């Protein structure tokens with residue numbers, strides 16, 4: 395045990411002693427847990443076996459998966475207490491990057507056009523908390539801790555942090571003064587529930603909002619760390635680098651590379667005999683500047699979907715993004731309502747059994763809970779609503795009367 399502890403002690407100063415910005419310590423955190431928790435290696439091996447088998451067998455139907463997110467802001471100063479808008483900007487980045495609607499996807503070198511992928515994963519700020527009550531999906535905790543130094547204590551209320559919401563039903567993200575120039579870290583599937591989720595420095599969370607680091611102001615730290623959360627590794631493998639070119643990220647369409655790429659490399663950057671195209675340094679799982687990271691690959695998507703059909707499958711049945719309707723009769727109205735087509739393009743048709751001569755209010759909310767459409771006093775004997783002004787994505791359509799409400803998830807895809 396002494397040797398284990400001394401290796402951990404050896405590891406941590408090398409991680410936290412740096413003054414410069416450091417992109418990610420997920421690999422170090424996973425190694426630390428493997429040393430502390432001998433059963434983790436077995437769980438990781440079982441997950442890897444499942445992943446490889448799922449990748450081979452996969453021919454299953456595809457669906458867009460929506461991940462309920464809770465953001466825990468743990469702050470000591472007002473600067474660290476980032477605004478709701480700041481958080482919305484980060485959710486917007488995640489939904490663009492994971493659906494490949496980010497504008498800079500056009501900058502992916504053309505040699506990788508064939509492998510860049512829409513992961514069909516989306517993110518919503520939770521609207522229902524673990525107890526079934528309405529929520530903004532944001533918690534705020536005042537702390538006396540000045541610098542978390544990369545510690546998991548930010549996940550513990552009794553240590554000045556904030557306890558997680560159920561990690562089987564929510565992606566927990568703690569935003570705090572993470573310390574020592576560190577941008578963020580996550581854990582891959584298999585770790586203890588008390589550790590699961592992301593920790594991101596407040597200067598690296600959100601896009602183009604005041605107070606962000608100049609190099610890392612596009613929200614790509616969270617995009618990268620959620621890749622780890624869905625079981626991705628860095629392109630050079632699970633260590634700090636890959637000088638012998640014999641380590642893998644277990645993904646077939648990402649080239650082997652020898653070490654992290656920083657800044658903005660010029661294409662091609664050949665290492666490990668990976669020419670002519672070289673390192674895939676624009677991949678979200680590399681270490682470049684935020685405005686040089688543009689895409690995931692199909693192989694990475696497969697691996698993430700394996701996680702969502704294996705160790706993280708409980709997220710798919712979470713009610714975290716289904717609005718609550720305390721005291722309102724939701725069930726009977728939903729049963730009588732049909733909403734189609736879904737996915738929809740330019741029009742949504744809504745029809746209701748026994749609508750009679752009543753009218754209904756219909757509204758649509760985006761994943762941040764903002765109202766994007768409201769139609770009052772609609773006749774639901776046979777109604778159509780134009781949605782051609784709304785961007786592609788997942789929405790919640792609500793039909794309301796003073797005493798009833800029905801909610802449907804609607805995908806707009808065009």
Ligand SMILES: [Zn+2]
Nearest residue numbers: 418420618628
């Ligand atoms: Zn990383």
